[in-house]
Amino acid sequence: MKLSVPMPxxxxxxxxxxxxxxxxxxQIVPQxxxxxxxxxxxxxxxxxxxxxxxxAELASxxxxxxxxxxxxxxxxxxxxxxxxxxxxxxxxxxxxxxxLEYLAQSLYEPAAFIVPGFADGMQPIDQPPISLSEDEMKAxxxxxxxxxxxxxxxxxTELGY
Amino acid sequence: MNRxxxxxxxxxxxFVSVIATVRLGGFLVDNEYxxxxxxxxxxxxxxxxxxxxxxxxxxxxxxxxxxxxxARPYEEAEYRTVSFVGSRVTVWVLAQLHLLFAAFVLxxxxxxxxxxxxxxxxxxxxxxxxxxxxxxxxSVSFSMTATFxxxxxxxxxxxxxxxxxxxxxxxxxxxxxxxxxxxLEALFLYSYYYxxxxxxxxxxxxxxxxxxIVGTAIMFIANAWLTFMMSPGRRDDVDGDGxxxxxxxxxxxxxxxxxxxxxxxxTWMPINIHRIIANxxxxxxxxxxxxxxxxxxxxxxxxxxxxxxxxxxxxFVAIIAFLPLPFAGYYLAAEIYAFSQTLGIQMMGGTxxxxxxxxxxxxxxxxxxxxxxxxxxxxxxEGGVHFQKFIxxxxxxxxxxxxxxxxxxxxxxxxxEIAAMGGSSHPQLSYLGQMSAKNTAVNILILSxxxxxxxxxxxxRQSVHPHRQLLTRAQAIVFSSAAALVTFYGVYGYFVxxxxxxxxxIPQVYSVLAALVVITVIDLPLYxxxxxxxxxxxxxxPAISQYALIFIALSxxxxxxxxxxxxxxxxxxxxxxxxxxxxxxxAYTPSLGFATQVVSVTVLIFFGxxxxxxxxxxxxxxxxxxxKAVADGDGRLEGGQAA
Numbered sequence: 051m052k053l054s055v056p057m058p059x060x061x062x063x064x065x066x067x068x069x070x071x072x073x074x075x076x077q078i079v080p081q082x083x084x085x086x087x088x089x090x091x092x093x094x095x096x097x098x099x100x101x102x103x104x105x106a107e108l109a110s111x112x113x114x115x116x117x118x119x120x121x122x123x124x125x126x127x128x129x130x131x132x133x134x135x136x137x138x139x140x141x142x143x144x145x146x147x148x149x150l151e152y153l154a155q156s157l158y159e160p161a162a163f164i165v166p167g168f169a170d171g172m173q174p175i176d177q178p179p180i181s182l183s184e185d186e187m188k189a190x191x192x193x194x195x196x197x198x199x200x201x202x203x204x205x206x207t208e209l210g211y
Numbered sequence: 212m213n214r215x216x217x218x219x220x221x222x223x224x225x226f227v228s229v230i231a232t233v234r235l236g237g238f239l240v241d242n243e244y245x246x247x248x249x250x251x252x253x254x255x256x257x258x259x260x261x262x263x264x265x266x267x268x269x270x271x272x273x274x275x276x277x278x279x280x281x282a283r284p285y286e287e288a289e290y291r292t293v294s295f296v297g298s299r300v301t302v303w304v305l306a307q308l309h310l311l312f313a314a315f316v317l318x319x320x321x322x323x324x325x326x327x328x329x330x331x332x333x334x335x336x337x338x339x340x341x342x343x344x345x346x347x348x349x350s351v352s353f354s355m356t357a358t359f360x361x362x363x364x365x366x367x368x369x370x371x372x373x374x375x376x377x378x379x380x381x382x383x384x385x386x387x388x389x390x391x392x393x394x395l396e397a398l399f400l401y402s403y404y405y406x407x408x409x410x411x412x413x414x415x416x417x418x419x420x421x422x423x424i425v426g427t428a429i430m431f432i433a434n435a436w437l438t439f440m441m442s443p444g445r446r447d448d449v450d451g452d453g454x455x456x457x458x459x460x461x462x463x464x465x466x467x468x469x470x471x472x473x474x475x476x477x478t479w480m481p482i483n484i485h486r487i488i489a490n491x492x493x494x495x496x497x498x499x500x501x502x503x504x505x506x507x508x509x510x511x512x513x514x515x516x517x518x519x520x521x522x523x524x525x526x527f528v529a530i531i532a533f534l535p536l537p538f539a540g541y542y543l544a545a546e547i548y549a550f551s552q553t554l555g556i557q558m559m560g561g562t563x564x565x566x567x568x569x570x571x572x573x574x575x576x577x578x579x580x581x582x583x584x585x586x587x588x589x590x591x592x593e594g595g596v597h598f599q600k601f602i603x604x605x606x607x608x609x610x611x612x613x614x615x616x617x618x619x620x621x622x623x624x625x626x627x628e629i630a631a632m633g634g635s636s637h638p639q640l641s642y643l644g645q646m647s648a649k650n651t652a653v654n655i656l657i658l659s660x661x662x663x664x665x666x667x668x669x670x671x672r673q674s675v676h677p678h679r680q681l682l683t684r685a686q687a688i689v690f691s692s693a694a695a696l697v698t699f700y701g702v703y704g705y706f707v708x709x710x711x712x713x714x715x716x717i718p719q720v721y722s723v724l725a726a727l728v729v730i731t732v733i734d735l736p737l738y739x740x741x742x743x744x745x746x747x748x749x750x751x752x753p754a755i756s757q758y759a760l761i762f763i764a765l766s767x768x769x770x771x772x773x774x775x776x777x778x779x780x781x782x783x784x785x786x787x788x789x790x791x792x793x794x795x796x797x798a799y800t801p802s803l804g805f806a807t808q809v810v811s812v813t814v815l816i817f818f819g820x821x822x823x824x825x826x827x828x829x830x831x832x833x834x835x836x837x838x839k840a841v842a843d844g845d846g847r848l849e850g851g852q853a854a
Binding site for chain 1: 802
């Protein structure tokens with residue numbers, strides 16, 4: 051006996067089946083909820099070492115530095131320069147700028163100097179949407195100095211911006 | 212038993228059940244515990260009638276609520292919530308439903324007008340009838356669009372009052388023009404629909420033209436509101452260094468600096484272009500689904516032939532609009548990158564990167580469905596067998612491209628699999644997950660689909676052009692050159708840095724676009740006045756082709772829902788990117804799994820409602836209701852007719 055499914059039922063099954071299939075695809079891919087970065091507390095008594103730790107946290111959180119832009123210790127085709135050794139390299143990047151000045155400039159005015167081989171694209175991270183405060187900028191610079199160099203930044207350091 | 216009697220009986224039973232429940236409730240309340248009658252009477256005389264325990268409880272609650280309300284100072288609400296569903300999902304679903312109906316209402320007049328114009332130029336009445344058939348869908352859909360627009364507006368005002376107030380602060384000067392244009396759209400739409408056959412053809416075409424102009428203007432205004440939320444400013448070379456700068460339309464505190472910059476913001480035009488094309492593709496697919504629905508219902512060959520042709524035209528419109536859509540999408544994505552690298556990276560390499568694997572599956576299904584329908588359609592024409600030998604090669608090309616496009620760069624793997632692969636990416640297959648391979652795949656997909664369309668167009672026709680062989684070879688050379696160029700850049704992209712690789716997408720896109728234009732320009736004179744080698748038998752296609760049309764419409768709808776999620780979700784925890792922070796409990800980007808559930812529910816609601824639209828639109832073709840003739844004892848029918 052030939053089983054005949056009525057046309058309206060076929061349409062309902064087609065709609066439900068197709069929708070369920072696409073929804074299933076959405077369930078089998080990796081799931082991640084992206085929450086706003088948690089606030090980072092910087093207190094007046096923090097030492098340079100403390101700032102390095104806070105800077106590392108900011109780089110992979112609120113600062114979005116390591117979220118698809120820069121890398122640390124990777125080679126091959128890169129979107130933006132790898133940061134490994136930047137603490138040592140910073141002083142030699144632009145003639146006349148100290149390492150600290152270079153790092154501050156690259157955060158406040160990233161378009162001022164583009165590392166050869168890479169495209170412009172980074173936005174000043176003291177402005178929205180990242181909006182790091184001055185103390186948070188110092189923490190990030192301390193962390194950058196720690197990558198192959200010796201961190202010197204404290205909360206009393208003047209960045210010139 | 213007669214079905215009508217069963218339905219009537221169920222209705223009566225439901226009515227009686229409701230009455231019985233109300234009466235029972237009333238009975239229980241009336242018979243709750245009371246003080247003995249004599250005591251109550253005595254208290255009533257003294258003006259101290261005691262309340263029942265239940266009444267006392269209610270009175271106490273009311274008094275407590277009132278006292279609390281009086282003590283509470285008035286506060287401006289920032290957010291309000293909806294229990295169970297949540298405020299974000301509520302607004303999300305309402306916005307998506309509004310957009311789906313709006314897209315349909317904007318798209319149908321566009322191609323109805325073009326079809327009517329073709330009919331006017333060709334002096335063929337069948338085009339006029341077809342355009343009218345499409346327009347029949349508009350009336351109810353327009354009401355649905357307005358209804359969901361009102362739902363969405365109230366939803367935003369109630370659930371996101373502070374943010375809505377901010378948008379009003381920025382865009383209030385655009386509201387009155389919007390409402391006036393909406394009024395004009397209603398005027399033109401209803402005069403276009405009801406005026407069919409009542410005006411001269413030129414006047415009627417003018418109404419259709421104005422309907423499209425006004426509809427597009429409405430969309431452009433609404434697009435300014437939503438794109439401002441993503442890119443609140445325009446692009447201009449302010450410092451004269453040749454590099455465009457971002458000029459914010461608002462101050463750091465969010466105060467409006469320039470309405471012009473807010474309106475003509477960075478992503479406004481890319482969204483306008485993308486939406487016009489996507490709306491036409493979506494509208495064509497939904498109209499084709501309507502034709503398929505009517506085809507499957509059709510009882511006569513004449514009806515089947517009509518709706519088969521209508522489905523073909525709707526699908527043709529959808530495919531023609533669909534082919535350039537990836538390019539428009541690329542332009543939009545490039546502009547998002549140009550506005551903010553953070554947004555761009557978030558889109559393609561961050562939270563949403565896996566979404567594009569699902570998008571690949573959807574677009575692959577759309578290409579497969581569209582090609583499958585065209586191949587089945589060749590069967591309705593005599594002489595179709597000649598071209599069917601090419602289909603397997605096209606199918607192989609499409610399936611391969613589909614597979615490449617859907618290959619993720621990073622695989623979903625267990626710990627042992629990651630250890631075996633030496634990382635989360637497969638040592639060989641991950642190469643197919645890179646942008647070079649994906650751009651190549653989508654361009655070849657477009658070329659293959661266009662080739663399917665060309666074969667369909669040639670089925671049952673023979674060119675009589677004196678240089679037909681030369682022109683056909685020229686087409687083959689253009690096609691092969693474009694495919695070779697696309698493949699070359701795809702392979703070369705693996706040997707250059709990322710900045711150069713990204714730029715390779717441009718020659719790939721241009722070579723395919725150029726090929727489509729050149730081949731079309733050659734094809735038009737080549738098959739003008741072509742000799743018909745066989746008759747087109749409209750209405751003689753397998754029923755499964757009609758289900759394919761509905762599948763295409765479903766996939767389009769789902770795709771629109773998914774891309775709505777990524778466009779809006781890109782802002783992450785910002786209402787207005789970089790300006791107004793979302794501080795509600797929903798200030799996070801939901802997982803892809805959750806998003807696809809919301810999209811699926813929205814699609815099901817939309818298809819339920821569009822089913823109602825189809826049904827209402829099909830009523831016009833049914834016979835008028837007539838009272839049933841009942842024979843009396845003498846064998847005569849009521850009304851004096853003889854049995």
